[in-house]
Amino acid sequence: MRVITRNEISKVLEKYNLDDIHIGVLGSHSALDVMDGAKDEDFKTIVVCQRGREKPYLMYKRLCDEIIVLDKFSQIVNEEVQRTLRELNTVFVPHRAFTTYVPYDDIEERFLVPIFGNRAMLRTEERWAPRNQYYLLEKAGIRQPKKFKSPDEIDRLVIVKVPEAKRKIERAFFTASDPEDYWRKARERIEKGIITEEDLKSAVIEEFVIGTYFNFNYFYSPLDDELEFLGIDRRLQTNIYDFVNLPARQQLDVDVPLQNIEVGHMPATIRESLLEKVFDIGLRFVEVTKKEYPPGIIGPFALQGAVTVDLDIVIFDVSPRVPGSPVLITTSPYSKFKHGFVVGTGRRIAMELKKAVNLKRLIDVVT
Numbered sequence: 001m002r003v004i005t006r007n008e009i010s011k012v013l014e015k016y017n018l019d020d021i022h023i024g025v026l027g028s029h030s031a032l033d034v035m036d037g038a039k040d041e042d043f044k045t046i047v048v049c050q051r052g053r054e055k056p057y058l059m060y061k062r063l064c065d066e067i068i069v070l071d072k073f074s075q076i077v078n079e080e081v082q083r084t085l086r087e088l089n090t091v092f093v094p095h096r097a098f099t100t101y102v103p104y105d106d107i108e109e110r111f112l113v114p115i116f117g118n119r120a121m122l123r124t125e126e127r128w129a130p131r132n133q134y135y136l137l138e139k140a141g142i143r144q145p146k147k148f149k150s151p152d153e154i155d156r157l158v159i160v161k162v163p164e165a166k167r168k169i170e171r172a173f174f175t176a177s178d179p180e181d182y183w184r185k186a187r188e189r190i191e192k193g194i195i196t197e198e199d200l201k202s203a204v205i206e207e208f209v210i211g212t213y214f215n216f217n218y219f220y221s222p223l224d225d226e227l228e229f230l231g232i233d234r235r236l237q238t239n240i241y242d243f244v245n246l247p248a249r250q251q252l253d254v255d256v257p258l259q260n261i262e263v264g265h266m267p268a269t270i271r272e273s274l275l276e277k278v279f280d281i282g283l284r285f286v287e288v289t290k291k292e293y294p295p296g297i298i299g300p301f302a303l304q305g306a307v308t309v310d311l312d313i314v315i316f317d318v319s320p321r322v323p324g325s326p327v328l329i330t331t332s333p334y335s336k337f338k339h340g341f342v343v344g345t346g347r348r349i350a351m352e353l354k355k356a357v358n359l360k361r362l363i364d365v366v367t
Contacts, residue, residue: 003108003120010363012114016089018357022046022066023350024090024113026073027057028097030324030345035063037329037346041354046088048076050101073101077110085113091366093349094122095322114366116349117298121289121320127204131292133318139292140284142303143314145207151182154205160186162203164261165196175208209314211306214268217325218282219300219348222364223355227282229275230300230345231332233325236264265324267331270307277313285318298365299352300345322349 023038025031027049035045039062046066047057050073057064066088068081075081085092093116099107104123107115123129124136137144148154157177164172172195176182182205189195217230238261270278281303290296302323305315322345328335329344336342343351356362 004110004112004367006363006367008112009114009366012086012112013362013366015086016362018089018362020044020089021353021357022085022088022090023116023353024048024085024088024092026076026095026098026101027054027067028073028101029095030322030326031095032056032060032063033324033326033329033344033346034093034095034322034349035060035346037344037348037350039063040347041350043350043353044088046085046090048073048081073097074103074106076102077106082111082113090114091116091353091362093117093322094119095324096125096319099123099125099321114362116353116366117300117321118289118293118296119367121293121297124293124320125318128202133320136285136288136292137315137318140281140288142281142284143312145209145314145316147207148205151176151179151186151205154179154182157208158182158205159208160203160205162195163199165193165199206316209306209308209316211308211314213304213306214270215302215304215323215325216278216282217300217302217323217328217345218285219345219352220286220297221352222295222298223352223359223361227279227286228338228348229278229282229334230343230348231325231328231334232268232270233265233323233327234268235262236266237261238263265327267327269333274307274311274313277311281313281315289320295364295367298367299349322346 022044024046025034027047031047038045044065045063047064048068049057051069051071054069057067091114099122107119107122124132126132148158154176157175160174160176162172172189174185176185186200190197213234215233219228219230286297297320300322302319303315304317305313307313325345330342332342352365356365
């Protein structure tokens with residue numbers, strides 16, 4: 001497998017007009033956050049949209065200097081599209097939709113456009129990948145839920161994570177308390193077409209950790225060799241929210257499989273005495289990525305987990321790219337503690353890019 005090298009990206013940057021950098025993003029997930037942050041730092045922007053999904057970016061004209069509309073997101077790796085991006089001196093910011101709609105092989109081998117962050121780490125989000133997020137968490141000594149290799153091993157409440165049949169980007173979570181409960185709920189979802197029997201074979205079965213759920217959003221700056229804690233969000237999910245607000249008697253009358261499809265975000269804070277633990281797990285993750293995926297994590301990432309009644313932090317998932325928490329733009333006290341003003345993920349990326357350009361160190365924040 002041929003992977004684009006940093007030396008190749010350096011040669012691309014040699015042709016760039018650093019006074020006319022565009023920050024580029026795929027038109028989905030957290031593109032508006034990325035572009036709004038770019039505008040705050042006086043960068044131009046370019047958004048690559050899929051036909052039929054471009055309306056939000058046409059409506060927010062202030063944010064979009066250039067719009068490319070393709071029949072499919074995956075066509076972003078076509079040479080003419082890449083050429084346009086390079087001609088516009090684009091630094092591309094990856095998020096989850098980018099890695100969902102564009103194959104990893106294409107991102108790693110064909111997409112010859114500077115990516116803000118470590119493109120080699122994007123694949124670690126997938127549970128089937130070698131040296132994936134679970135491997136990194138284990139190497140970092142960060143507590144995770146107990147994993148079960150087979151439904152037959154279930155001896156406590158677990159959560160099962162399996163891709164939806166129709167939308168592979170979404171996971172059809174369900175809980176189970178023993179093997180019989182697992183198979184009953186799995187068969188129900190297969191019969192309703194929510195999941196497939198094939199996808200169930202590769203499902204993740206892990207201990208259901210009782211606690212308060214948090215998504216810890218970080219930013220690591222290679223320029224300053226410093227970790228920042230940008231803030232916390234919690235996810236709004238259907239059809240859990242607001243099913244749980246129904247009275248118990250009515251909940252029992254509703255015969256539908258519950259799912260956890262993320263549809264929004266809400267802000268949160270954490271007690272100040274726990275911040276040391278929040279920084280500790282973030283630093284542990286940064287250090288292990290430097291060893292396993294040199295030069296390590298660059299820019300934004302998130303550790304998603306829960307705080308238990310014993311005030312331990314247990315991490316379920318890692319987002320090794322823009323996590324997608326636009327509420328941080330206006331609601332994070334932690335970025336204000338650091339910078340004196342509230343900074344969302346998009347603006348923090350733009351701030352780092354501006355500093356890299358001024359220091360002539362752009363190659364240090366892209367791959």
